[in-house]
Amino acid sequence: MDSSVHLDNVVMQFGDFTAVQQMDLKIESGEFFSFLGPSGCGKTTILNMVSGFLEPTKGAVRIGGQDMRGVPANKRPTSMIFQNLALFPLMTVAENIEFGLEVRGVSKAERRKTSDRLLELVALEGSGTKKVSELSGGQKQRIAIARALAVEPQVLLLDEPLSALDLKLRQHMRTELKEIQRKTGITFIYITHDQGEALTMSDRVAVMSAGKLQQVADPISLYKQPDTAFVASFVGENNGITGKVVSYANGEAVIDAGVLGQLVGKAHKPLNTGDTATLFIRPESLHLDSQRDCQIMTQLDEVNFEGSYLTLNSRTLDQRALSVQLGANQYQSDMVSGKELALSYSAVDAIVIAGEVGDV
Ligand SMILES: Nc1ncnc2c1ncn2[C@@H]1O[C@H](COP(=O)(O)OP(=O)(O)OP(=O)(O)O)[C@@H](O)[C@H]1O
Numbered sequence: 197m198d199s200s201v202h203l204d205n206v207v208m209q210f211g212d213f214t215a216v217q218q219m220d221l222k223i224e225s226g227e228f229f230s231f232l233g234p235s236g237c238g239k240t241t242i243l244n245m246v247s248g249f250l251e252p253t254k255g256a257v258r259i260g261g262q263d264m265r266g267v268p269a270n271k272r273p274t275s276m277i278f279q280n281l282a283l284f285p286l287m288t289v290a291e292n293i294e295f296g297l298e299v300r301g302v303s304k305a306e307r308r309k310t311s312d313r314l315l316e317l318v319a320l321e322g323s324g325t326k327k328v329s330e331l332s333g334g335q336k337q338r339i340a341i342a343r344a345l346a347v348e349p350q351v352l353l354l355d356e357p358l359s360a361l362d363l364k365l366r367q368h369m370r371t372e373l374k375e376i377q378r379k380t381g382i383t384f385i386y387i388t389h390d391q392g393e394a395l396t397m398s399d400r401v402a403v404m405s406a407g408k409l410q411q412v413a414d415p416i417s418l419y420k421q422p423d424t425a426f427v428a429s430f431v432g433e434n435n436g437i438t439g440k441v442v443s444y445a446n447g448e449a450v451i452d453a454g455v456l457g458q459l460v461g462k463a464h465k466p467l468n469t470g471d472t473a474t475l476f477i478r479p480e481s482l483h484l485d486s487q488r489d490c491q492i493m494t495q496l497d498e499v500n501f502e503g504s505y506l507t508l509n510s511r512t513l514d515q516r517a518l519s520v521q522l523g524a525n526q527y528q529s530d531m532v533s534g535k536e537l538a539l540s541y542s543a544v545d546a547i548v549i550a551g552e553v554g555d556v
Pocket residue numbers: 210213215233234235236237238239240241242389
């Protein structure tokens with residue numbers, strides 16, 4: 197079955213305000229696809245257009261190739277899981293799961309078969325007679341998933357469904373959600389402002405800011421080859437050093453970073469000499485030696501011991517903050533505040549992108 201979702205040049209305006217700028221995006225059938233972006237960037241608005249709670253101002257949503265214009269929310273092949281789950285507290289677990297089927301007139305025996313099957317899928321077999329109030333946060337989460345799946349949607353829409361859970365449970369549920377998606381094979385569209393969630397679960401992620409798409413890619417490409425300064429700073433930890441482009445050739449750029457001198461990095465997109473650009477280096481790509489392509493002198497502010505690794509917060513001569521991540525075995529007793537640290541990095545590990553940190 198084709199359960200692809202095509203946002204065909206959709207635009208969403210509220211009065212004069214454009215919440216979603218023109219967007220053309222195809223989510224493949226059976227894909228775990230996430231929209232990642234800061235609060236207010238338009239994620240929920242997109243989900244609402246797919247579910248039918250909002251009609252786009254321009255363009256169309258197509259599900260399985262079918263134009264959804266004019267199709268009301270309850271007639272679309274979608275199901276939504278909300279942040280607050282919205283389970284019925286006085287009903288049993290099974291009644292909650294079966295609710296959508298009962299509304300559609302499915303017989304009691306059929307309904308029970310479906311809820312038993314779904315309880316097994318979400319690893320809560322035998323819990324059908326329990327009251328919702330007897331469940332833990334993670335169990336409620338799984339019941340909300342089972343209820344959403346009972347009506348056999350082609351597309352499951354998930355609006356920050358893990359945000360109410362504590363950290364440990366959230367991490368555990370990531371694995372479970374991915375597993376449920378793999379077993380059911382339906383398209384999942386997930387929205388979150390938590391990059392860890394988006395990167396661990398998704399086949400592809402769309403990074404958004406201010407109503408527009410910044411980049412759509414698989415998690416590794418987003419991390420390794422960000423297209424924009426926004427993506428480079430929003431996805432994972434990064435150090436950004438802004439300067440002026442001195443040269444660009446053969447996928448490599450040199451920037452003039454003032455008192456830090458000239459710094460080199462890869463550049464996936466052409467840059468013009470004299471333009472403002474930022475060199476991004478991940479904390480794990482900075483090393484405590486001076487043997488690599490580029491050196492940066494810094495002074496240590498503080499050392500944070502994180503268990504298996506150390507984070508060094510340091511400062512350049514012109515007061516730019518640089519964070520360095522080292523293996524815990526690289527700890528030295530003279531790593532104290534004020535110590536001069538010569539850092540170096542390999543040009544292939546840095547990336548130069550037009551613009552500045554903070555661009556949206
Ligand atoms: N019905 C509406 N009328 C007017 N403005 C709206 C309406 N719905 C959303 N907006 C605005 O559109 C923008 C995008 O909102 P949206 O809820 O899609 O963001 P979001 O990325 O989901 O944010 P969050 O992560 O905080 O839920 C916001 O500036 C919001 O104020």
